[in-house]
Amino acid sequence: MRPIVTVHKELRVPPSSRKKITVPALRARKSSGPRIAAVTAYDITMARLVDEAGVDIILVGDSLGMVVQGLPNTLPVTTEEICYHGRAVARGVQFAHLVGDMPFMSYQVSVEQAVASAGRMMKDGAFEAVKLEGGVDWAEHVRAIVRCGIPVMGHVGLTPQSVHAMGGFRVQGKGEDSAARIVADARALEEAGAYSIVVEGVPADLARRITDAVSVPTIGIGAGVECDGQVLVCYDYLGMVRDLRPKFVKRFAELGDAVVSATRAYVDEVRAGTFPGPEHSFGMAGPKAVGEPTGTAPIDPVRSSYGPADG
Numbered sequence: 001m002r003p004i005v006t007v008h009k010e011l012r013v014p015p016s017s018r019k020k021i022t023v024p025a026l027r028a029r030k031s032s033g034p035r036i037a038a039v040t041a042y043d044i045t046m047a048r049l050v051d052e053a054g055v056d057i058i059l060v061g062d063s064l065g066m067v068v069q070g071l072p073n074t075l076p077v078t079t080e081e082i083c084y085h086g087r088a089v090a091r092g093v094q095f096a097h098l099v100g101d102m103p104f105m106s107y108q109v110s111v112e113q114a115v116a117s118a119g120r121m122m123k124d125g126a127f128e129a130v131k132l133e134g135g136v137d138w139a140e141h142v143r144a145i146v147r148c149g150i151p152v153m154g155h156v157g158l159t160p161q162s163v164h165a166m167g168g169f170r171v172q173g174k175g176e177d178s179a180a181r182i183v184a185d186a187r188a189l190e191e192a193g194a195y196s197i198v199v200e201g202v203p204a205d206l207a208r209r210i211t212d213a214v215s216v217p218t219i220g221i222g223a224g225v226e227c228d229g230q231v232l233v234c235y236d237y238l239g240m241v242r243d244l245r246p247k248f249v250k251r252f253a254e255l256g257d258a259v260v261s262a263t264r265a266y267v268d269e270v271r272a273g274t275f276p277g278p279e280h281s282f283g284m285a286g287p288k289a290v291g292e293p294t295g296t297a298p299i300d301p302v303r304s305s306y307g308p309a310d311g
Contacts, residue, residue: 021056021097023129023151023195029056029228030217036196036229038219039237042068042085046234047092055096057219059131059231060086062101062161067235074160077103079117086125099153100127104161107132107141114141118150131198133159135185139192146193154189156182156210157223158201171222173202182206183213190214198231199223201248222248 019025029036038057041047042064050058064085065077079102086100100121107114118130129151132138142152157172166172173179183206186197196217199207204224211218211227220227232249235241239254269275282294 018054018095020095023097026056026097026217027195030215035227036217036219038229038231040064040231040233041089041092042234044088044092047089047096050234051093051096056229057099057231058089058093058096059099060089060101060125060127061131061233062103063233067233067241073163074101075104075163077101079103079106079120083121083125086121086127090126097129098127099129099131100125102130102132107138111141111144114138115144115148118145118152119148122150129153129195131155133161135182136188139188142189142192142194152189152192152194153219154186154194154197155200156185156189156197157199157207160200169201171201171203173206179203179206179209183210186210186214186218190216196228199227222246 026036036056037054038059039050039055040059040061040063041050042060047058060082062074062077062082064081065071065074068085069077071077082100082103086098090098102114102117102121106117114132121127121130130145131153132142133155135154135156142154145152158166158169160169163169173182179202182202186199189197194216196219197210197214198219198221199210200220201222202210204226207218207220207223208226217228219229219231221231236244236246236249237252238256239251240256240259242254242256245251266275
C-alpha cells in the first residue's frame with residue numbers, strides 16, 4: 001500500500017529552498033511522499049507561472065492537438081510540433097521536471113524508430129523524459145529507450161492514441177479481464193524500466209490496485225485519489241475551455257470568464273476613446289534626447305548552470 005501522506009499548507013516549499021525535480025527524486029516520492037502534482041503547459045508564459053506555483057512535473061502533452069490546435073483527437077500531432085512546444089516550455093522552467101509525449105506512430109513501428117524518436121525529442125525538444133502510451137506490447141521499446149539513458153514515463157488505461165480502437169474516450173478496466181490486462185501493462189512497463197506511469201480513465205479501485213502492484217509512482221487522471229500523484233491539462237483546471245466539463249476535472253479558477261470580461265472592457269475603452277490614457281502614452285523630447293524605454297523587454301529564459309551538481 002502507498003503511504004498515507006497528510007497535506008498541509010506547511011508542505012509548500014519556499015522558493016529559496018526549492019531544488020530541481022529529477023527522476024530519482026520522483027521515484028523516491030513513491031515511498032516518502034508527498035504526492036506528485038503534474039500539469040500540462042505548451043508555451044513559456046504558462047510554464048513560468050505553473051513552475052513558480054510549485055508543480056513537480058510539466059508535461060508537453062499531445063493533448064495540444066485538441067486544446068491548442070482544435071483537433072478532435074491527438075492523432076495528427078507530430079514530433080516536430082511536440083518539440084517546438086517543448087523548446088518554448090523549457091525556456092520558462094527552472095524547477096519542474098519536463099516530459100514530452102511521444103506522438104502517435106512515432107514509436108509503434110519498431111524499436112529502432114522508438115529510440116530514434118525519443119532521442120530526437122531529448123535533443124530537439126529539450127525534454128528531460130518522454131512519455132508513451134501502452135504496456136505489454138511496447139515494453140521492448142521502453143526497455144531500449146531506457147537503455148540509451150532516456151527516462152520513460154508510461155501510460156496505461158485510457159490511452160487517447162487508441163481512441164478509435166476503444167470506441168471513443170471511454171473508461172477502461174471496468175471488467176475483471178480488462179482490469180487484469182491493465183495491471184499487467186503497468187507491471188510490464190515497470191519491468192522495462194519506466195520510472196513512473198500515468199493511469200488514465202479507470203475505476204478508482206483499479207487505480208489503487210495498479211498503484212499497489214508497481215514500485216514506481218503512478219500519476220492519475222480520472223483515476224481517483226489513490227495514485228501517487230495527479231495530472232491535469234492546464235486549460236481544464238483553470239476553466240479556460242468553458243463549454244467542456246469532464247467529470248474528473250475540478251476547476252480551480254474560471255479564467256475563461258476572466259479573459260472574456262477583461263477583453264470586453266478593453267474593447268469598450270478602445271471604442272469609447274478612453275484607452276490609452278495619458279499614463280499609457282509617451283511625450284515629445286528634445287532632438288538630442290535619448291528615447292525613453294517602452295517597458296517592453298524579452299523574456300529571459302531560465303539558464304541552467306553548467307557542470308556536475310552536488311549530491
